[in-house]
Amino acid sequence: MDDVFRALADASRRELLDRLRADNGQTLGQLCERLAMTRQAVSKHLGLLEEANLVATVKRGREKLHYLNPVPIHEIAERWIGKFESHRLRALSDMKKALETE
Numbered sequence: 001m002d003d004v005f006r007a008l009a010d011a012s013r014r015e016l017l018d019r020l021r022a023d024n025g026q027t028l029g030q031l032c033e034r035l036a037m038t039r040q041a042v043s044k045h046l047g048l049l050e051e052a053n054l055v056a057t058v059k060r061g062r063e064k065l066h067y068l069n070p071v072p073i074h075e076i077a078e079r080w081i082g083k084f085e086s087h088r089l090r091a092l093s094d095m096k097k098a099l100e101t102e
Helices: 002-008 011-022 028-032 039-051 071-079 081-101
Strands: 055-060 063-068
Touching (some): 002 011, 002 039, 011 039, 039 055, 071 081
């Protein structure tokens, strides 16, 4: 899970994930379009995303297609963020009761 958090900590990597979410299965060249980064930098970011299992690749002829893997993000939502759900609901309930008694 730490690898996923490290990968998501960078805005450029989040941008790449957003691009794959919008249009999955892109080549490195397609992902580089309209980015203020070198091809080498994009490739390095993709490598870190692959290491965190957030991106999977498939070779198609000479091309390498990149696909978003949302599973690690869902695991974070369920395992880590989900722990705070009961606290959030309790805080909302307490706030509602406080406002109703005023």
